[in-house]
Amino acid sequence: MNLKHKLLLVTILFSSICFAQTKVVEDFKPSSVNQPGKEYPMVNSEGRVRVQISAPEATKVQLDISAVKYDLTKDENGVWTGESAPQDEGFHYYQLWVDGAAVPDPNSLYFYGASRWGSGIEVPAKDQDFYALKDVPHGKVSRHMYYSETSKSMRRCFVYTPPGYETDLNKRYPVLYLQHGGGEDETGWSSQGHADLILDNLIAEGKSVPFIIVMDNGTWAMPRPPRNAQQGERPAGPWPPEGWADGFMNTLLNDVIPMIDSKYRTVPDSEHRAMAGLSMGGMQTRVITLAHPEVFSYVGMFSGGSISVEDLQNSPGFKDNIKLVFISYGSREIENPRPGPWGDPKANTQLLKEAGMNTHFYVSPLTVHEWQSWRRGLHEFAPLLFRE
């Protein structure tokens, strides 16, 4: 085989690979979180996201999802269409770029994340049944406005009450305080998180006791980690800096919990109170339950660090009061967990168990630092709560 033939062969092979990479399975269906009556965006069985937008005078339109931008193609009517590479199962934030303007897709529903209201899409997951809307008894989600003495302002929270809460007027319920992540807000868990549907379904299957979930806004000016920490190294000093979670901690302990205990039929003691959160909300859960283990009995951290044996030594009462420490991560983030003062979450959790605490460690298959990991985290965590 001479050089010319070799080059030809290489060209053929390379073309085949490229063709294989870009071949798209044409079984796209509208996303389940489209606006009413909208055909696009669509998702196919590979998890590719296809969007479409009319922009006759535009010269460049892109789909921006999972930190990658994909060029769309314009047809003769000025309608742009294009798709992404296959995405992980579950929910993803995304946006469009139209001639340099970053805008929401006008066809999708909107969700708060990345510090903005913007587009979201669902890539159907094999286990989506656990957060599906079914004809089972449903609880409800209530929007509460309340005055916070701590922040001297009106605040908002959402409260899930389980099925039966409205009619069993003599029954009192335990409470889970459940926090969102950085750049998200109090709407996340009952919107893209489906916390209400997860609990409705678990309760219908007899897998979880009914409890109340309170979702407040934990947004806090979180300082950026030092550059070396962003690259995965342990920062030199304590990180996050001492006191970073005090604002939300004070609001939670002094305003939210007393308000909930006065307005809802709770069992207002620590044995019937849990706290959990995702990412930043997990980090807040860690700080707040270590500082006040007398207030809670169950602790959950989804992609948000872990509790170390060292932490126990610095928090008198934590080991005796806390009945469960639940730690979870997405499988695709667990090999490189976010930097923090907690070290390796899996090893930490194992050491905590060896130190005599009841711990659970859960890994969500094939997911990153996104909502599918956290939905699954809650789904694993909830059945473990408030078992006498």
Add this chain to the structure above:
Amino acid sequence: MNLKHKLLLVTILFSSICFAQTKVVEDFKPSSVNQPGKEYPMVNSEGRVRVQISAPEATKVQLDISAVKYDLTKDENGVWTGESAPQDEGFHYYQLWVDGAAVPDPNSLYFYGASRWGSGIEVPAKDQDFYALKDVPHGKVSRHMYYSETSKSMRRCFVYTPPGYETDLNKRYPVLYLQHGGGEDETGWSSQGHADLILDNLIAEGKSVPFIIVMDNGTWAMPRPPRNAQQGERPAGPWPPEGWADGFMNTLLNDVIPMIDSKYRTVPDSEHRAMAGLSMGGMQTRVITLAHPEVFSYVGMFSGGSISVEDLQNSPGFKDNIKLVFISYGSREIENPRPGPWGDPKANTQLLKEAGMNTHFYVSPLTVHEWQSWRRGLHEFAPLLFRE
């Protein structure tokens, strides 16, 4: 004065007029419904709306509000800025056009109207205090999922319960069923409508008795009126066609009301039940209460037609059962109300009063067929309800 001088004078006069028309008062402030931390869109004391968006590669960007498009201007950094003519007080839907793509403004909160989730803006109204968020006792708004036998599907509604509902467990409450307009949905009244805040404030002032508000989705395939009706003439045949509201009527009577009476501490009789709606929701209120006057006692129609003396003759029981017919319009739409089988709403309502019914007719000052008219309508209507 020769021709040259005349032309110069005309030019000067014309320039002055143009200058006067386009002079903008520079006291813009961020809209109250911006996304957190966003400076734009802004509104000035004239009611002009100023938007800003970065679109470095775009050649044409427009603000589209109240059915008028305004060109924006690009600066050296590719940031486009521009403003509208003065807008009426209150809430307006709007969108941006970027090189032919109609998109939501990425800086505003989003609202469902015009059959889409899109941008909204508040032009501060002189009477905005009646729907302001204040440190008064607050009710809450709950999101309910329920199965509808009528539509054989899961449906969603929102329910406002007044302050005290959670703690006065022996008290039962009357209910207002309150409907949105065409192209809107069950989120409208508790979002841009501020029904919850209007009631919280009225109750705090002692001006309204506490009651429950149920907001469901009344979207119905409403046929377009014939061309002559769109031009203000009375359509030849019955309009809207017989049966157009049956779908929602059946859901309301057979699914929603029984569900609410079973899950909430209502007074489940007609004397403690009201129905009202805006635009299409008012037209549905008319059809449903005329067909089933035994179910309700109070009727409200905001920019959605009226009840005629002829209607009374066709609806045995309406005159005896209904304690109040409340009709309202925006002042800027009342001279040309939407076509329908009800004729002139003001004259109709006067004739209804003369026929012996308790009626109220309210006109919202300086507003069109928009939310400020309907907020004011509810604010006038609520204090008249459920007075024994």
